[in-house]
Amino acid sequence: MSTAVPAAYGALEGLPERETVHWRRRVDARSLRRRGRWWTATTVAHTVPFICAAIALGVLEPVTIPVSLALLAHAWAIPELYAARGANVLRPRRAAGAGPERRALLLLGDLIDDRARTLHAATGLVLERGELGTWILGEAGAVLVRPDGRRVFCYCVKASASDLPAGDRIAHLLLALRVNERDFATVANLAFSGAPWRLRRRLRPGQRGALRAALAR
């Protein structure tokens, strides 16, 4: 696939799917920074009251220390649940039959280079470098690792057909991402944003290699 396709062939500027979310502002580096700060502020706002209440109860009425511990558990669990939701976007979906899966893999293999093929064989995920950062593509979601490696954005996004084999689901996302990265991020729904280490702990062990590779780029 090496021939350039002239714009005369009715090439579109971006993804047509963006029309379905026309009210959203197009994602760019600046909006990602703002969105990331907002996620951090929201997480803090959800956890700090629990911590303050736990300390206050423990100091004012030591007999309520079990309640304080429950509140601290809440403060710990909320960010963990957010991170788990982020990791969930890369969770493998139900496999199709062996034949379709193999055929889909053949096509996906044609779309990516040797390094990406090796990583996919090990993790089931595909890495793709973009202008906003490095993307990790799964079957029903994508994770954007920002260039400084300090923050990840986890997106729920998938092909509208539900009966596709795994390789085809990833190929759908890969092709859409290659058409227009900013539109891709705009169409997708943000499930989590935070530090990579928070996501890493919640990823399946077999998938962590993809995050490591994305951070190393």
Next chain:
Amino acid sequence: MSRLIRLDETGHTTLAEWSMEDRAAFEDAVVAFRAELDRGYFGIASLPDGRAEQIRELPFDAPTVILRRPIAGG
């Protein structure tokens, strides 16, 4: 040999193949391409720099054109 491929539940289906010399095969591919667009598929052609382009007409000289379904936030 250029190919028109549809991503579907079978893994993928080659809908048409054509070459620079075979204009009739290309015309058949155009008909197949338009029929899939009408069914809601999107046409994608790859560019040499690794990007891809969403297309509404079948390029004669593109080695591979892939038809995909729309994507949406989950």
